[in-house]
Amino acid sequence: MNNISSPPPRTGGAILVDGLVAQGVDQIFCVPGESYLAVLDALYDAKITVTVCRQEGGAGMMADACARLTGRPGIAFVTRGPGATNAAPAVHIAEHDSVPLILFIGQVERGMRGRGAFQEMDYGALFGSTAKWVCEIDRAERIPEILARAFRTALQGRPGPVVLALPEDMLTETAGVADAPRVVPVQTWPGLTQMAALQKQLWAARRPIAILGGGGWNEAATQSFARFAERFALPVATSFRRAMLFDADHRHYVGEIGIGPNPTLKHRIETADLVLLCGGRMAEMPSQGYSLFAIPVPQQKLVHVHAGAEELGRVYQPSLAIHASPQAFAASLESLQPPQTIVWAAETAAARAAYEAWTERRPAASTRIDLVEVVCWLRDNLPKETIFTNGAGNYAAWPGRFLRYRGWGTQIAPTSGSMGYGVPAAVGAKRLFPERPVIAFAGDGCFLMNGQEFATAVQYGLAIIVILIDNGMYGTIRMHQERHYPGRVSATRLENPDFAAYARAFGGHGESVERTEDFAAAFRRAEASGKPAILHLKIDPETITPMTTLSEIRRQAEAARSV
Numbered sequence: 316m317n318n319i320s321s322p323p324p325r326t327g328g329a330i331l332v333d334g335l336v337a338q339g340v341d342q343i344f345c346v347p348g349e350s351y352l353a354v355l356d357a358l359y360d361a362k363i364t365v366t367v368c369r370q371e372g373g374a375g376m377m378a379d380a381c382a383r384l385t386g387r388p389g390i391a392f393v394t395r396g397p398g399a400t401n402a403a404p405a406v407h408i409a410e411h412d413s414v415p416l417i418l419f420i421g422q423v424e425r426g427m428r429g430r431g432a433f434q435e436m437d438y439g440a441l442f443g444s445t446a447k448w449v450c451e452i453d454r455a456e457r458i459p460e461i462l463a464r465a466f467r468t469a470l471q472g473r474p475g476p477v478v479l480a481l482p483e484d485m486l487t488e489t490a491g492v493a494d495a496p497r498v499v500p501v502q503t504w505p506g507l508t509q510m511a512a513l514q515k516q517l518w519a520a521r522r523p524i525a526i527l528g529g530g531g532w533n534e535a536a537t538q539s540f541a542r543f544a545e546r547f548a549l550p551v552a553t554s555f556r557r558a559m560l561f562d563a564d565h566r567h568y569v570g571e572i573g574i575g576p577n578p579t580l581k582h583r584i585e586t587a588d589l590v591l592l593c594g595g596r597m598a599e600m601p602s603q604g605y606s607l608f609a610i611p612v613p614q615q616k617l618v619h620v621h622a623g624a625e626e627l628g629r630v631y632q633p634s635l636a637i638h639a640s641p642q643a644f645a646a647s648l649e650s651l652q653p654p655q656t657i658v659w660a661a662e663t664a665a666a667r668a669a670y671e672a673w674t675e676r677r678p679a680a681s682t683r684i685d686l687v688e689v690v691c692w693l694r695d696n697l698p699k700e701t702i703f704t705n706g707a708g709n710y711a712a713w714p715g716r717f718l719r720y721r722g723w724g725t726q727i728a729p730t731s732g733s734m735g736y737g738v739p740a741a742v743g744a745k746r747l748f749p750e751r752p753v754i755a756f757a758g759d760g761c762f763l764m765n766g767q768e769f770a771t772a773v774q775y776g777l778a779i780i781v782i783l784i785d786n787g788m789y790g791t792i793r794m795h796q797e798r799h800y801p802g803r804v805s806a807t808r809l810e811n812p813d814f815a816a817y818a819r820a821f822g823g824h825g826e827s828v829e830r831t832e833d834f835a836a837a838f839r840r841a842e843a844s845g846k847p848a849i850l851h852l853k854i855d856p857e858t859i860t861p862m863t864t865l866s867e868i869r870r871q872a873e874a875a876r877s878v
């Protein structure tokens with residue numbers, strides 16, 4: 316018997332796209348494939364901005380960047396087999412960095428599955444260890460159910476990636492089903508007992524410090540935490556590449572605990588009597604190779620706040636575990652009362668002074684272009700709302716140390732250390748916020764991993780500015796090589812193109828900058844061009860970190876060998 320109130324039939328492609336609209340999706344990033352033509356067709360009429368990319372890794376990273384800025388799942392569509400494998404880095408990044416991402420993959424027709432059909436793959440096996448959930452939608456009528464669950468899974472608990480495979484013929488079959496309502500993720504609230512225990516531990520502390528990290532924050536949560544830090548005069552550090560969780564200009568901000576941290580900050584955490592770790596996992600990079608806290612029981616009192624119950628006690632057994640999302644926890648902090656006398660107030664001021672000294676401009680280490688000066692110029696001259704992105708490489712140490720990330724939504728950087736992330740992340744961010752300046756830092760190695768997405772920036776008129784830091788090598792690996800195998804340079808040298816000409820060939824603005832004093836004017840010309848731009852900075856390969864040179868690393872390694 317017909318149900319007279321059932322919605323009119325739609326194709327699977329239309330149900331899916333309407334469902335995305337119902338979830339509030341307004342940006343998707345894709346590389347097309349014949350496996351999901353029905354979705355592309357439904358997008359033709361939809362109120363969704365579609366960005367067609369040059370490689371699926373780039374598409375996934377753009378979606379990931381948008382997710383970091385909106386808090387809603389980033390959406391990428393790719394084709395089966397090679398499209399899916401190309402997108403794998405984005406799924407890994409989203410897993411490591413706790414970013415909600417939904418990757419849709421076209422799949423072979425249902426009746427052909429298991430035959431090894433054209434580009435067929437088992438996505439459960441491929442993404443089984445990285446995605447939070449992998450599912451193949453086998454009937455169009457189940458799309459609303461599975462889509463809603465995908466949004467919930469990506470957003471709830473510890474956020475992360477979900478992969479949905481879409482058999483080609485499922486997308487063309489019709490079903491009369493209604494869209495699921497917009498998912499509002501549940502926030503996990505801390506219990507009153509735990510907040511009271513936290514207050515007690517704070518009142519007993521003499522040298523406390525907070526460390527912010529992880530995913531699932533929003534602007535309001537960062538502001539609530541800042542108010543709490545002010546009321547308690549608490550020093551606040553951020554975890555590896557999570558600097559945007561706390562305004563670097565704030566008098567309680569004391570720096571990032573990541574690669575090559577300020578030694579005084581590291582010491583302060585080591586000698587703290589209470590660490591309030593909020594949202595982060597204290598994985599290998601922030602924990603300095605798992606050496607900062609004793610395992611399994613840290614020497615400091617550790618209050619660990621995390622939205623994923625499975626993360627609490629995963630490595631470190633905390634003195635107080637609080638199963639709460641950053642948003643709920645930050646809101647709950649309003650109820651805590653600071654002690655009448657804050658005994659650590661002078662410590663907070665000292666920690667801030669140490670941060671300021673650490674990030675102070677310093678004399679150029681080389682006569683060639685000086686990255687300290689370049690980054691300090693950017694921090695002094697760009698508006699507060701500027702978004703900075705980067706990928707992985709030693710070049711990222713300069714913005715990591717000398718830039719000031721001034722709050723929510725200003726930094727998009729992979730804690731997973733995935734090269735090639737900075738350029739697509741900048742394209743995604745600029746697509747979302749065309750009015751905000753978006754700057755991508757990239758090494759010569761990093762840039763060419765996804766540099767082709769510069770074409771996407773040109774195609775959509777997205778005037779990102781890439782600061783391309785060229786030392787003619789995979790510098791990070793060369794540094795490790797010199798440490799472990801001094802003088803034996805193997806597979807780390809790069810012969811590079813003229814990157815300024817590359818930018819111009821793509822229809823962008825490109826310039827080489829040879830001297831520090833020419834940077835500011837070149838940057839202003841890049842801005843004024845109104846086009847996506849690359850500023851090609853050929854740095855002295857010797858300046859391998861803000862602290863030391865390649866020759867010095869080699870000399871020390873050789874000296875250590877000869878004793």
Ligand SMILES: Cc1ncc(C[n+]2csc(CCOP(=O)(O)OP(=O)(O)O)c2C)c(N)n1
Nearest residue numbers: 708709710734758759760761788789790791
């Ligand atoms: C996708 C990926 N491949 C390889 C690595 C290993 N790796 C880390 S840094 C690095 C070199 C980065 O080179 P470049 O972008 O030129 O930056 P530099 O270190 O020279 O400043 C490599 C190969 C990685 N992190 N990610």
Ligand SMILES: [Mg+2]
Nearest residue numbers: 758759788790
């Ligand atoms: Mg390099």
